[in-house]
Structure formats: C-alpha cells, structure tokens
Amino acid sequence: SQQGEEDPQALSIQEGENATMNCSYKTSINNLQWYRQNSGRGLVHLILIRSNEREKHSGRLRVTLDTSKKSSSLLITASRAADTASYFCATDPIKAAGNKLTFGGGTRVLVKP
Amino acid sequence: EADIYQTPRYLVIGTGKKITLECSQTMGHDKMYWYQQDPGMELHLIHYSYGVNSTEKGDLSSESTVSRIRTEHFPLTLESARPSHTSQYLCASSGPLGTGAFYLGELFFGEGSRLTVL
Numbered sequence: 001s002q003q004g005e006e007d008p009q010a011l012s013i014q015e016g017e018n019a020t021m022n023c024s025y026k027t028s029i030n031n032l033q034w035y036r037q038n039s040g041r042g043l044v045h046l047i048l049i050r051s052n053e054r055e056k057h058s059g060r061l062r063v064t065l066d067t068s069k070k071s072s073s074l075l076i077t078a079s080r081a082a083d084t085a086s087y088f089c090a091t092d093p094i095k096a097a098g099n100k101l102t103f104g105g106g107t108r109v110l111v112k113p
Numbered sequence: 114e115a116d117i118y119q120t121p122r123y124l125v126i127g128t129g130k131k132i133t134l135e136c137s138q139t140m141g142h143d144k145m146y147w148y149q150q151d152p153g154m155e156l157h158l159i160h161y162s163y164g165v166n167s168t169e170k171g172d173l174s175s176e177s178t179v180s181r182i183r184t185e186h187f188p189l190t191l192e193s194a195r196p197s198h199t200s201q202y203l204c205a206s207s208g209p210l211g212t213g214a215f216y217l218g219e220l221f222f223g224e225g226s227r228l229t230v231l
Contacts, residue, residue, distance in 0.1 A: 042222035
C-alpha cells in the first residue's frame with residue numbers, strides 16, 4: 001500500500017485563490033518532500049521538510065509537517081494559471097529497505113484564469 | 114533545469130520488440146531510479162541503483178532490466194515488449210542530503226519516456 005496519500009485527489013480553484021492539499025503517511029520518516037508534475041512531463045522538486053521541522057516556506061509555498069499525526073500540508077497562495085499541475089508528496093521512511101522515496105497518488109490542481 | 118536526460122521521449126513499437134530507454138545525468142549522483150507511471154496515477158519504483166555495478170528491484174515487479182556500468186548512465190531494457198508495458202517511465206537521480214547523509218535529498222527527474230506497445 002502507498003506510504004503517502006494525498007487529499008483531495010483533485011482541486012479546482014480560481015486564479016488568486018489559495019490551494020491547500022494534504023498528505024498522510026503510515027510510518028516514521030526522515031523527511032517529506034513535495035513535487036510538481038506538469039502534464040506529460042517529469043517531476044520537479046518543490047520543497048523538503050525534515051522530520052524535526054514543523055513549517056517551511058518557499059516563495060508562495062508553505063509546507064507544514066505534523067509527525068504526531070503523520071501528515072503534511074502544502075499551501076499555494078495567490079495561485080496562478082501556471083500552477084495547474086499534479087502535486088505529489090514523497091516520504092523517506094526510517095528503516096525502509098533501500099534508500100528510496102515513496103510517492104503518493106497526487107493531487108491534480110486546476111487553476112482557472 | 115536538472116541535468117538528467119531521457120531518450121526517447123516517445124516510442125511506439127510492436128509487440129515482441131526489444132527496447133532500451135536511455136537515462137543519463139551529469140551531476141555525478143550515485144543514486145539513480147526508474148519509476149513507472151500510468152497517466153494521472155501514482156509513481157511506482159521499479160529499479161534503483163546506489164552506484165556503479167549496483168542494481169536493485171523496486172517495489173513494483175517489472176519484467177524490465179537495468180544496468181549501471183557508468184555513474185552517469187542507467188539504461189532500462191525490455192527484452193520483449195508487450196501491450197501491458199505501455200506506460201510512462203521516469204528516470205531520476207539523487208545526491209546526498211548534506212554531509213554524512215544517509216537520508217535522501219531531492220530527486221532530479223528526467224522528462225520521461227512514454228512507451229506505447231501495440
């Protein structure tokens with residue numbers, strides 16, 4: 001089963017609005033990362049938050065991490081049409097066999113102009 | 114821009130053909146990965162490598178094979194393609210997260226190879 005699961009699966013908002021998506025995971029982690037994928041392209045890293053951090057900002061992005069609830073959220077403020085993409089969380093689990101990230105199913109975000 | 118390249122971007126072939134998807138990175142990363150992704154779906158890890166002559170199978174069973182003879186090159190081969198292999202294949206690489214890093218840093222992805230087997 002997936003280590004990370006995003007919620008909602010899809011999100012449609014107007015330009016200028018904020019977009020919030022959540023990620024839940026099952027096992028303890030070293031860090032959690034968020035990625036963006038434009039249609040038909042590869043993934044692009046957005047932000048990494050370590051297990052001992054609670055909040056991190058990068059431009060219009062704000063990520064929170066609650067290790068007690070095993071969840072994270074990604075907030076995109078003042079969204080733009082160019083933010084239309086799928087957003088994935090990925091976890092680096094502690095004690096996982098092998099040094100590899102596990103991705104969730106993604107949230108598809110549509111920003112309407 | 115990530116310095117990781119995949120070729121071909123698109124490939125349409127017939128059943129039974131042998132194909133190799135190429136992946137190269139110029140960042141000197143030791144760790145490299147192949148993910149399989151159907152449209153709009155999650156990524157599944159099918160192969161990874163910690164360095165030269167190291168290859169491991171991922172979480173999703175795959176009939177493909179990989180090799181890592183050079184640090185920068187991590188090709189994926191299908192000996193006999195079938196329609197069930199139709200998918201997007203994403204290659205990625207990763208460096209260490211800081212000093213003494215056991216933890217994973219960010220992954221750098223190629224643009225993907227979209228394979229269609231007729």
